[in-house]
Amino acid sequence: MRRGPTARRRAARTGQYLALLGYLVFLAFPLLWLVSTAFKPPRELASLHPGWIPDHPTLDNFRQAFEEQPLLRSAGNSLIASLAAAVITVVIATPMAYVMARHHRSALSRAATGWIVVSQAFPFVLVIIPLFLVLKEVRLIDSRSGLIMVYVVWSLPFALWMLAGYARAVPRELEEAAAVDGAGRLRVLISVTMPLLTPGIVATALFAFITAWNEFFFALVLLKSPRKQTMPIILTHFIGTEGVADLGPLAAASLLATLPSLVLFALIQRRITSGTLAGAVKH
Amino acid sequence: MRRRTLLAASATGALLSGCAPERRRATGGRITLRFQSLAWQRESVAANKQLVGEWNAAHPDIRVEYVQGSWDGVHDQLLTSFEGGEAPDIIHDATDDLADFAYGGYLADLTDLLPRRLKDDIPPRTWQTATFGGGVHGVPFLQEPRVLIANRALLERARVRIPTAERPWSWAEFEDAAEDLTRDGAYGVAWPLKEPVSATLNLSLSTGGKVFHRGTDGKVTVRFGAADQRVPRVIHDQLGGDRTAARTTLGMGGSDTLPGFFGGKYAMVPLGFSYRQQIVQQAPKGFAWTVLPSPAGPGVDQRQGVSPQTLSIAADSPYQREAARFIDFFLRPPHMVRLARGDWMLPTGRTALRDPALRTRRHGWATGTALAGQLRPAPAQTVRGYPEWKDKVATPALQEYYSGAIGMGELRERLVDDGNLVLARYQR
Numbered sequence: 001m002r003r004g005p006t007a008r009r010r011a012a013r014t015g016q017y018l019a020l021l022g023y024l025v026f027l028a029f030p031l032l033w034l035v036s037t038a039f040k041p042p043r044e045l046a047s048l049h050p051g052w053i054p055d056h057p058t059l060d061n062f063r064q065a066f067e068e069q070p071l072l073r074s075a076g077n078s079l080i081a082s083l084a085a086a087v088i089t090v091v092i093a094t095p096m097a098y099v100m101a102r103h104h105r106s107a108l109s110r111a112a113t114g115w116i117v118v119s120q121a122f123p124f125v126l127v128i129i130p131l132f133l134v135l136k137e138v139r140l141i142d143s144r145s146g147l148i149m150v151y152v153v154w155s156l157p158f159a160l161w162m163l164a165g166y167a168r169a170v171p172r173e174l175e176e177a178a179a180v181d182g183a184g185r186l187r188v189l190i191s192v193t194m195p196l197l198t199p200g201i202v203a204t205a206l207f208a209f210i211t212a213w214n215e216f217f218f219a220l221v222l223l224k225s226p227r228k229q230t231m232p233i234i235l236t237h238f239i240g241t242e243g244v245a246d247l248g249p250l251a252a253a254s255l256l257a258t259l260p261s262l263v264l265f266a267l268i269q270r271r272i273t274s275g276t277l278a279g280a281v282k283h
Numbered sequence: 284m285r286r287r288t289l290l291a292a293s294a295t296g297a298l299l300s301g302c303a304p305e306r307r308r309a310t311g312g313r314i315t316l317r318f319q320s321l322a323w324q325r326e327s328v329a330a331n332k333q334l335v336g337e338w339n340a341a342h343p344d345i346r347v348e349y350v351q352g353s354w355d356g357v358h359d360q361l362l363t364s365f366e367g368g369e370a371p372d373i374i375h376d377a378t379d380d381l382a383d384f385a386y387g388g389y390l391a392d393l394t395d396l397l398p399r400r401l402k403d404d405i406p407p408r409t410w411q412t413a414t415f416g417g418g419v420h421g422v423p424f425l426q427e428p429r430v431l432i433a434n435r436a437l438l439e440r441a442r443v444r445i446p447t448a449e450r451p452w453s454w455a456e457f458e459d460a461a462e463d464l465t466r467d468g469a470y471g472v473a474w475p476l477k478e479p480v481s482a483t484l485n486l487s488l489s490t491g492g493k494v495f496h497r498g499t500d501g502k503v504t505v506r507f508g509a510a511d512q513r514v515p516r517v518i519h520d521q522l523g524g525d526r527t528a529a530r531t532t533l534g535m536g537g538s539d540t541l542p543g544f545f546g547g548k549y550a551m552v553p554l555g556f557s558y559r560q561q562i563v564q565q566a567p568k569g570f571a572w573t574v575l576p577s578p579a580g581p582g583v584d585q586r587q588g589v590s591p592q593t594l595s596i597a598a599d600s601p602y603q604r605e606a607a608r609f610i611d612f613f614l615r616p617p618h619m620v621r622l623a624r625g626d627w628m629l630p631t632g633r634t635a636l637r638d639p640a641l642r643t644r645r646h647g648w649a650t651g652t653a654l655a656g657q658l659r660p661a662p663a664q665t666v667r668g669y670p671e672w673k674d675k676v677a678t679p680a681l682q683e684y685y686s687g688a689i690g691m692g693e694l695r696e697r698l699v700d701d702g703n704l705v706l707a708r709y710q711r
Contacts, residue, residue: 046541046561046566047545048543048546128359129366132367132369141367142369216356221359221360221363224317224364229351236355237353238323239353240323240354241377241555241557242478243536243538244537244538246324246325
C-alpha cells in the first residue's frame with residue numbers, strides 16, 4: 001500500500017516540526033539553565049546531580065548582585081549606548097543601503113560590498129590601540145559619545161550589508177508605478193519605499209542594539225569612570241582569578257542583562273515578519 | 284579638504300565629549316589618584332573600599348578614587364591604557380602579568396619610593412617575584428599556595444596518615460595515599476588540569492624542577508631533566524597508570540571539580556588556597572573537609588612557586604610619591620590581614636602573617652600560614668615570552684601527555700626544542 005502525497009506531506013511536516021522543536025530546545029537550554037541557576041542557593045550550585053527546579057529557590061542571588069554591583073546604573077548606561085547606536089546606525093545606513101541596492105551592479109558598489117564583508121574579519125585587538133589614541137586625541141576617552149561612535153562604526157558595515165539586501169527586495173515596479181501616478185522622488189521614497197523597508201530597518205536596528213548591548217572589549221578599554229561602565233563590564237566583577245566565579249549572583253545579574261533584549265524582541269518581532277509585500281504588485 | 288574634515292571631526296568630538304574628566308586633577312593643592320582594584324569577592328571589595336575611605340578621611344589633599352576593575356581582560360585593558368597614557372595611578376595586578384609592562388617601561392621602579400618599613404616587612408624572596416631587570420615594579424601583598432583539599436571522612440576510612448605542614452607527604456607517600464583512597468567508585472585525587480602549566484611548574488619546585496634556566500649572559504633556556512619530570516610523571520601515572528586520579532577532570536577548572544568532591548567522587552583535590560571560600564559557601568551541610576599541605580620533595584622540600592598579587596604605580600603618574608604613600612598605608616600589617624581574610628589568601632608581610640586571625644586551624648588557615656615560608660617566585664614569571672611558550676607549546680604538550688596521547692620523550696622534546704625556539708625570539 002503506497003502512501004499518497006498528502007500522507008507524505010504530513011510526515012514531512014511532522015519531521016520539520018520535530019526538527020524545529022529540537023532546535024528551539026537547543027537554543028532555549030542555556031537561558032533556562034541560567035534562570036534555574038539564578039534561583040539556586042550556593043549549596044545547590046555545587047551539587048553533583050543538579051536539577052532544573054531549585055529545591056530551595058531563593059532571591060538571595062539577586063539581592064547580593066544588586067548590593068554588590070551598580071546593576072541598574074550599568075543597565076541604564078548600556079541602554080543609552082545601545083539605543084543611540086541603533087538609531088544612529090539605522091539613520092546612516094538606510095539611505096546608503098538604498099543607494100547600494102539600486103546601483104548594485106556598479107563596480108564601486110561591488111567593491112564597497114566586498115570591503116564590508118572583509119571588514120567583518122578584523123579582530124578587535126587589531127584596531128583598539130590606534131582607535132584609543134584617535135579617541136584620546138579628540139578627548140572622547142571615558143565618554144559615552146565616544147563609545148557610541150565606536151559602536152556605530154563597528155555595526156555600520158554589517159548593517160549596510162543587511163539593509164541593502166532588504167532594499168533590493170523592494171520591487172522597482174512599485175516605485176515606478178508611484179512615479180507614473182505623479183509622485184515625486186521624495187514622495188516615492190517616503191510613501192512607498194520606506195514602509196516596505198520597515199521590517200528591514202527594525203531588524204537592522206535590533207542587530208545594532210544587541211551588538212552594542214553585548215559588547216565588552218571596547219567598553220572595557222574606553223570607559224574609565226565607574227559611573228559610566230556598561231552591563232558586560234559589571235558582570236565581569238563577579239569573576240575572579242583563574243575563571244573562578246561567584247556563580248549565583250553572576251547568573252542573577254546575567255539574567256537581568258538578557259531581559260531588555262528579550263523584551264525588545266517580544267515587542268517588535270511582528271514588525272520583522274515578512275509578507276508585507278504580499279499582493280503589492282499586480283500581475 | 285581632508286584636513287578640514289579632520290578638524291571638523293575633532294571639533295565635533297570635543298563638543299560631543301562635553302566635559303570628559305581629566306585623568307588627574309590638582310585643584311587648590313588637592314590631587315586625585317586613581318586606584319584600580321581587582322578585588323572581586325564581597326569581603327575583599329568591602330575591605331578595599333573601607334581602606335580607601337579611611338585614607339580619604341585622613342588625607343583630604345590626596346584623594347584616592349576607587350575604580351573597580353576585573354581580572355577578566357585586565358592585561359589588554361592595562362596595555363591600552365598605558366599606550367594611551369590613561370593608566371590608573373595605582374594598579375592592582377599579579378606578578379605573572381607584570382613582566383611585559385615592567386620591561387616595556389610602563390611601571391615605575393618603586394625601589395626609592397617605598398618606605399623602609401614596607402621593604403623590611405616583606406621577605407626578599409617575595410620581592411624577587413616583582414623584580415624585573417633590576418627594578419622593583421610592584422609590591423607583592425597577597426599570595427596563594429596550592430594545597431590539597433581533602434574529604435575528611437574518606438581519609439579516616441582509608442586510615443592514611445594525615446600529613447601536616449611539619450610532616451608532609453613525600454610524593455611517593457602521596458601516590459600511596461591516593462591508591463588507598465581509591466575505592467568504592469571514588470578516586471583518590473582529582474587534578475583540575477584545564478590550565479596545567481602553572482600547577483605543574485609551581486609544584487615542581489619541590490623536586491628541584493626549574494624548567495627555565497638563566498645563563499650568565501642573562502638568556503633563558505628551557506631544560507626538562509629528571510627533577511623537572513618528577514611531578515608531571517606522578518600526575519601522568521595517577522591518571523593513566525594506577526588510575527587513582529579521575530580522567531574526567533583533565534579539562535576542568537578548579538571550581539568544576541567541587542561537585543564531584545562534595546559528592547564523594549574524589550577524596551582530594553589540589554587547589555589554590557582561596558578555593559576554601561567556595562567550599563565554605565557551597566559544601567553540603569555536615570560535609571567534613573580539611574586542608575593538607577602539598578606533597579614535599581626530597582629532604583622535605585616544600586617549596587612551591589607563586590605569583591603574588593601586586594600593587595604597582597604607573598610610570599607616567601605625576602604623583603608617584605603620593606601613590607607610594609597610599610600603598611604604604613594600604614599595606615600596613617593590620618590592613619594586609621583584612622585584605623588577606625577578604626580574599627582567603629595569605630599576606631606576604633611577616634607581621635601580618637603572625638596575626639592570630641591567620642593562625643587559626645579553622646578553615647585550614649594555619650596550614651596555609653605554615654607554608655608561607657616555603658613560597659618562592661613562580662619559575663616562569665620573569666621569563667620574557669613565557670605567555671607564548673605556555674599557550675603555544677606547554678599547554679597542548681602537557682595536556683596531551685596527561686591524557687596519554689604522547690609519552691615523556693615527546694613531551695620533553697616539545698617543551699625544550701619548540702620552547703627554546705619561542706624564547707629565542709624574545710631574547711635576540
